[in-house]
Amino acid sequence: MAQLNEDLDFEVLAVVSEIPRGKVATYGQIARLIGQPNQARLVGKILSRAEYFGDYPCHRVVNQAGRLVPGWADQAWLLQAEGIPFKKKGYVDMAAAQWED
Template sequence: MTKFQQRCYQILKAEVPKGHVITYGGLAKLIGHPNAYRAVGSAMNKNPFAPEVPCHRVVKANGELGSFADDIGVKIKRSKAEGVEVKNGNIINFQHICIR
């Protein structure tokens, strides 16, 4: 595992509480690499610590769930279990629960 991946997992776990989401770009900014949103997505795809490191909380900038290494149904299930409303692959109330 790279230091970049470790930092992604560390910050995600510490900064994004249950019931909230963050964008790939938002997480990239938090770790100090604002243009590395694709690398953040790659790190989330390789997350060996799920669900303790909640990669299901990382979503696209437009409020869509994005992809998931496992079945997207798992991402939806985990999100809903934390109180995040999802409809047709989109986060409901995205502006209110997204950490910027």
């Protein structure tokens, strides 16, 4: 696996740590906030390794349609515990829950 830029890692994680309880952000939104608007996939890659850097609320990050991370069963439970509203098919209701940065 290619080495990721540690500065970018921590920029992403700093933004994620600011997402308030009861809100979600998108990968693209975070990429834009760190000045890398075309790097949504990089944000996802960094978040997949976040456990190595500490405890971050990565469960609050979804794709632009509100879809959860495939294979991460606890994400839905964590979001529901924070009162995040869901639409049918298990997608987050982005109109109601998206963080306004």
